[in-house]
Amino acid sequence: MILEGAIIYSNLLVLLALGLTLTYITTNVPNFAQGSYAIVGSYVALTLLKLFDINPYLSLPVLFVVGAVVGLITYLALKPLLKRGASVEILMIATLAIDLILLGAIGAYSEILSQIVGSTQAKFVFANLDFTLFGFKGILFVSTFVIILLLIGLYLLLYKTKFGIALRASMENPSLAQTMGIDVEKTRLFSWILSGALACVAGGLLPFMQEIVPSTGDLIIISIFAASIVGGLRHISGALIGGYIIGLSESLITYYLSQAFGTGFLVYGKVISLIIMILTLLIAPYGITGVDWRKVKKMLFTS
């Protein structure tokens, strides 16, 4: 039962971390607004549910489009700074500002929605809408299905199309790709759109497992960064590995600690992911995918 929750959480974390890693690779921006993208998705799903009675699972394609627009707007807002060659601190502050704008917009929207629906919508869950299959929650299958779909899609895109080759080239070495005639601008645009879209889809699934308030995004951003950093911010598969490591350990370690020390421990999940992140930074600053495994093997065998 607890493993089920851990897997669902990890799946969603992978979706969020993948976007973060993607935009970091292409534009070198650590995006603090990633958590709030997800909450935008949650509220759009809530709106569709309350006003048009659409099941949140069916609104996922809509969320994908909405997220793409949010990602695009973020990129356009950052573009003047990127063009000027602003330092990474300035870009981080800019994403913090975008995060704050999104938080304000979500909070304001949640109150407007409350007035339209006639009851308070500041806090909500979708868990009561979920179906069960073979004794498991439906969200387990849906989130896993989304991940598989995403991986197949990414694989086909990155390895089977011309655009994918261009994308990989500009991730590896943007200036070299540019001299080879690849439009790096297009790949950047693509990465931001995809990043927003994935985060919004994750946000539509998130209310199935935890309560959403407008500031939830500020909370989950720690886990997202932990996942991306543990996996390695320089490689796209890092998000996949890191997402599962952080997601599973955050849920499982917290669960076992709470069994040992009482339920009060459950709120410290974020502390666990923080500790794992700091340990990773100290031992392997570039994450698991950044480690030169051949060297490690050599070291182990010679000693």
Added chain:
Amino acid sequence: MIIEIISLILLWFGIYYIVSLSLNMEFGYAGIPNFGKALSVLVGAIAVGGILDRLLILYFGVGGDFITGTTYATSMLNDLIASNPIVGIGILILAIILASILGFIVGAIFILPSAKLKEDYLGVTLLAISEAVFLICMYNLNIIGGYYGISTPDILAFVPGEYRGWAFTGIVLFIAFLVYLFFERLLNTPFGRVLRAMRENEDTVKAFGRDIMMLRIKTMAIGSAIGAIAGALYSLYTVNIIANAFTRVEWTFFPFLMVLLGGKGNNKGVALGVLCYVVVKVLLDVYKYNLKYTLNIPFEPVWLSYMLFGVLMLLILYYKPSGLIPEKPIITPPMKKKIMEISNK
């Protein structure tokens, strides 16, 4: 009404100026992207709520749980302060000393995990640590009362109610002035100049035999100590501590906004930035319901202020990245002498 608003503006100016000055040393001078500034302010609250309050409970021998214990202990102390003002001033000084010592230690430890990190990883790590400590303080009611909140002593219990605001504003402004003098002296030394050099190019500083990590630790320790003083003053002013008040937006993002608006690396510019922000903030706070009903906004004005300040930050970054008053080049006395000689010729 106007008088009260001016008092509030000056009070917030003092508190935020202290925080922004310390951030300016860390970010404006040393180039450390301290996205965990809120932690140092929270540490100030912990010094007052977690340590000072516990000492009072022990001193007065109050039984029972921590949260109600603080209410009894502080009300006993307030009676004492009402009859003897010296005690109040003593408690203030004690709180400041406790906060700065705790801030100094926490700041030095806070930066340690980031020994080998580049700017982006450093900023993320600092933000994550600060956020995690905030969460612990929020949900663990035994540190500073969490979301329930605890009482803190009223160091001005001897001042009649209607003058308390002004008296406290005076104290805060005085301390802010001392902090300003401290930073002006500190940053106009070789230490201040090496910090600027570190911001521009770490490798050069390393080549001249300076230990980058030691410089970072010193900067963060001093910066956090000063930030903690602001946190202690804020908790003493509000006479209670609720962990929810020490959010990232309020104590990390807004100080960054003020520093960047005023001009990073320039303490006088930062004062202007803080003043601009505080005037808008206090006016929004005081008139938020008038604003809500006259403009017929269908939501709480706090969300509007978030959007407003977020957009303001982006506009500053686009059009005035060096702030209202940009940083000036350093002119040391020997350089000044040389300039005088040249201009006399």
